[in-house]
Every structure is written in structure tokens, then in C-alpha cells.
Amino acid sequence: MDNFEFYNPVKIVFGKGTIAQLSSLVPANRKLLLTYGGGSIKQNGVYDQVKQALAGRTVFEFGGIEANPRYETLMKATQLAREKQVDMLLAVGGGSVLDGTKFIALAAGYQKGDPWDILAQHAAPEHALPLGCVMTLPATGSEANMFSVVSRESTHEKLAFAHPLAFPQFSIIDPETTYTLPERQAANGVVDAFAHVMEQYMTFPAHAPLQDRQAEALLATLIEAGPQILQQPRNYNLRATVCWCAAQALNGVIACGVPQDWTTHMIGHEITALYGLDHAQTLAVIMPAVWRHQLPGKAEKLAQYARRIWTISEGEDLASRAIDKTEAFFRSLGLKTRLSEYGIGADRFEEIAGRFERRGLRLGEHQAIGKKEVVEILNLCLQSPPK
């Protein structure tokens, strides 16, 4: 087991009717900026619940934060936060709204230059606006961590940052707010959470049996509950289970003391930036290809996963069968698992792979994946899909 630090001060407020607790979670004297996305919160009643809980407070609003939140949009919100001198941010929506709001929180107080440097140069802000959130989409786990991913339209880039000032002070998760999610978003969320677990699990054995089993607890539960929420969208316990899985998948616990991969996410971000695929759509395509490409190094963990999660009995090809099962799981949720199914060919593969090289990044738990390997992985995404 590797040495590690674990710190996560987010207060999670979970359950039915918890949005009303905003009235006590937000100090009365705060001047708030409420951020949200395309407006679904105005249709599903969440906006009204939030406004009711905050009655009597000074609340400015910034709507229209898009999926894969854009730097260009977020800088407008940052401008508004500065102008109105707000002293707290409240993100209401999914991971994109919250990720964007984390960036606004840091950008608002960043004086040393262009806030894009927080993403591109890992510039460290010294202070930030405090933020809270009402999370309405189980997927990114952003409600339980200090991570954020932001895209830049002008350069077709999608970059991530991590900073302790980006921890939400509180995150309200009311599973009932997810009842009206479109099926595609609900399925995407399950795949996203599942992929987060896998990036922290599917590497090599590292003498961390508890962390392995904690990761497997999440995998087994997502495989069990994920498809069911599509059939029973108003089943509270199923929704609550998926919400809690998403938060637990990326709150840092299962990363303690173990190697991590994140190749799938890194390549996936480039696909989203260039072609506009949903984040989870890219994960369902890239992950099986990464595993097939990295089969020798990942064989032992793939076999453990095969036995414990898919109860595949012994055999020579445990690892490949586990990959097939995973692909079938993604497809059962309605996602495709080949780039070719999205009409994407090989023409920009060199460009994508070159981006990591230019940033000086090598991928994978051994940093063994360079430009050549990224192109090979992308080519595996063009093979015929399983029947």
C-alpha cells in the first residue's frame, strides 16, 4: 500500500426534502450568486424549492452554464460575481454546473493573470469564493470532491484542475430531483460513475485489499441498480443508491494508497472537445479499448474483477471475458462502444495523440502510454462492435 493523505471536508446533506435546509446551510448575511444550466431546474420544481428556502436573501442569478462548461461562459459569470460583489456561490444542477461554479469561485478572486492559467498552468489561487451546491444529476461526483473540468471553445480544449478551495462547503443531494432526468442523462451518469471507480481500480494489485473491495462494492451496486433506474425512474431507493454511488465513486476514498490510471478520461476529454460527444459516451468507447491495449499489465486485476463482479468461473481468458461483460453492460444502458458508431474515423487521431505529447503528458498507471499508444488505442475504437 502506498502512503497517502485523505482530506474531504464536504458536508453531504442527503435525502428527501433536503433542499429546504438551504435556509440554515447558507448564512443569512451572504450575498449569493445562484448558478444553473439550461433551465431544467425551472421545469422540475427545483428552482422553486431553492428560491423558497432562500426567501429574503440577496440572490443574483447566472443561468445557461452548458454541458462541458465553457471558459467563455464562466468568465461572464465571474464578471457578474465581481460586479455584484457576491460572497458565496450556489450551484444548482449537474456536474457541469458545479464544475463551472468551482472555476468561477477560484477565478473571481484570481488576480495574478488570466484565470485560464488555473487550468492550463496549474496556477494556484490564494483565495476563492465559498460555494455550496444542490446536485441534481448523479454522475461526476463533483459534489463530493475538489475537482473540476472546463472546456475552452476557442481552442477546443478540455482541461481539469484540483484545488482544496474548490471543495463545496455543503452538497445537498435529493434523489427525488433525479426522477425527471432524460434517460440518456441517467444512463450517462451511471457510466460516468462506473468509469470513475475503474480509473482508480483497474491497474495492478497493490496490496490494498480493502480499497479493492470498496471499489468492487461500487461496481457491483452500479451494475445492479443502474439498468433498473431506466425501468423504474421514480423508485426512490434505486435513485438514492445511484446518487450515493456517484458521490462515493470520486470522493477520494477508493484512491487512498493505490495506483490510478485516468487514460480513458484523458482521451475521452479530447474526443468531447473535438467532436462534441457526451462525456460518458466517450468513456464507454475508450475504456474497453484501453483495457484491450493494456491487457498484459491489467490482466491480474481484470481477472479479479471477472471473478468477483461477474462471477465468471476460472478459465484462460478471464480478463477478455471481463472486458466483454463491461462492454455489454455499457450497451445495456443504451451507450455505444465504438467511435465508428458515432461516424468518427481515424483522420484526427494523430492530432489527438499529439496534444498529450505537446503538454508533456504520458498516460496510464505506469506513464507507459505515449503518442503511439494513444493512436493504437483509438484505432481499437474503430473495430466492429459486438453483436
Add this chain to the structure above:
Amino acid sequence: MDNFEFYNPVKIVFGKGTIAQLSSLVPANRKLLLTYGGGSIKQNGVYDQVKQALAGRTVFEFGGIEANPRYETLMKATQLAREKQVDMLLAVGGGSVLDGTKFIALAAGYQKGDPWDILAQHAAPEHALPLGCVMTLPATGSEANMFSVVSRESTHEKLAFAHPLAFPQFSIIDPETTYTLPERQAANGVVDAFAHVMEQYMTFPAHAPLQDRQAEALLATLIEAGPQILQQPRNYNLRATVCWCAAQALNGVIACGVPQDWTTHMIGHEITALYGLDHAQTLAVIMPAVWRHQLPGKAEKLAQYARRIWTISEGEDLASRAIDKTEAFFRSLGLKTRLSEYGIGADRFEEIAGRFERRGLRLGEHQAIGKKEVVEILNLCLQSPPK
């Protein structure tokens, strides 16, 4: 799944050589009170590592905090903390030292009356001294939570409190410090952590499949690694695994949204208070008896535990066989599972049971265990032990 709140701001610093990080974890201008137990830290090198990391700081010391830390002892330390006007506490040792130090932290700033009221009356202190710890004994999980248990010699009472001001700011866990633990303490620690998981798990199905599997991850890992540390006391990965299990067992995660029991601990505390048995010794005796007494209500979870943890194939008596397996596990660690094996008879059972009644407490996940049931459970602890 029930509504819940989760908040745990403890910074965990885990791994080899981490005691040296005290120099950055403790602000340079703090006036410290270092608390410890019977002096084993002076034999195993931990004390020297701590003093070296804190070289140049103002450090007062209070040693001699005993197992099942006593109010009488802790009030002396509180007096010293007040006299010396220290502004931070550093507990170095096991759960008793840390539990005691949590009490000192709260008692030092408590002005409203006798600090015993924090335990006996759930009096809420308004401020406390900040505290950190170096945890050298995986058992109580105190390093990862806001709980503390304190005994009072004059009244033979052992009471618990929970308060957010009792969260350590940081907890250093270096598994190498556990290499020299006496076998009895190491075994006790495994049983204590195991019992913590069970108090949050062995109730009734509550539509919380993730929490169930997270608890089972801990149980399976403790069953696997626990006996091995007795055979290989200097195996780093095994020691690290048990240390991490103990911290994760009682950090609040597996309690989220599920019913809890704690009958075993409540009765166990009384046995320790009256007869001086080790905490874990009481748990190994009481827990099987509680389960046997509460078999109908717990049958469904016991059967799940039998199938998932002990891979017992189907049968009519899954639940009883799981209890037998658990008892055998405790005995394999060298613990006894009957009060009669400690020479304790029924003479004070009524007195013990009466204590809960006097405090207005009913026990169990349904508060269905009153005075009569406590006596019945204690009587089950007198049956002949398994062969």
C-alpha cells in the same frame, strides 16, 4: 434509504515515516500539550520521532492516560492544559489516549459546570482546544471520528459522547508503529473494528445496497488480514490494511442512511466498567449473544452475511451458522466468547440491566431491548462455549 448528513473533516496522513510531517501539520506558534498512555511510546521509538518532529516548539506533556481513560485522570490533564494555557493537544497512542484527549479538549474550555456533564447530560460545549493525533493502535477508529468514551472510577460508569469539536484536525497513522503491539492488543483491535462495522450493519435490510457492500468489504478484509497480523507482525501491508480498516470502520461512511444497533457496545461498556474486561473482550462475548437473542429480526441480514462473507450455501439455518462462524473467528484471534470463561456469573446482571432503565435508554435498532431483554442476553453469555 433513510435521509442522512455526512461530515468528516479529519485529515488522514497515512503511511511509513509520516510522523515527521508533524513539523508542518502543527503550526509553529502553537503551545502544545502532548498526551500519551502508559509509556510504550517511549520503548518503540514513537515518542522520539514525535519530539524530533516538534523540535523547537513549546511542548508540555501529560502521560499515564490509562486504557478506558478515566475522568479523574483526564481532569488532571485538563487542569494542566488550563494552567499552561496550551492552545493545541496532540494525542500519541491508541484509542484510549485519543478518546481521553478529546474529552480534555472539550473540558478545557467548558465553563458552564462540571465537564462530566458533557458525558452524563450531553452538555454542548461552545468551543474546544484543537487536537491532532498520532494513532498507534488500529481499533477504535477514534482517529477518524468525533466520538469518545470515558470512564468514571468513582461511579463505575463508562459513557460516550459525540461532538464536532472532537474531530481531530489531523490523524497520522504509520502502520510501522504497530509492529511491536502485544498480540492481545492487536487481536482486540481487530475485534473492535469488526464489531464497529457490525453495529452499523447487522440490523435489517434498509434498501442501502452500497452501504451493505461497503460494510462487507470491511468485514471480509478484517477476517482475511486479522489473523495474519498475529502470524506476521512485521508485514507492512497487512498492518496497513488493518489500520485502514479500523479507521474506515467508524468514520461515518457505512452509517449513512441505515439503521444502527450498538447494543453490544452498550452492554459491553457496563461489563468493562464493573469487571475491568478489555473492551474487545466484552464485544466478543456479547455480540453473538445479542444476535442469538434477536435472531428473528436480524435473520435476513445474518443470512446475507452468511452467504456473502462466509460463502455458506443455502440452508435453513444460515443465520445461526453465521453466528457460529463469527464466534469461531473471535476465538481464532484468541478471545473468549462467554462471560463464564472470565469467571463472571449472573449476580450483577439485574444491576447492569437496571442502569439502562435508569438512564431512560432502550437498546437495539428498534429500541426493543429493555431491562428484561438485557438480562436474557447476559444469561446467554453463560452457556457452554463452542468446542
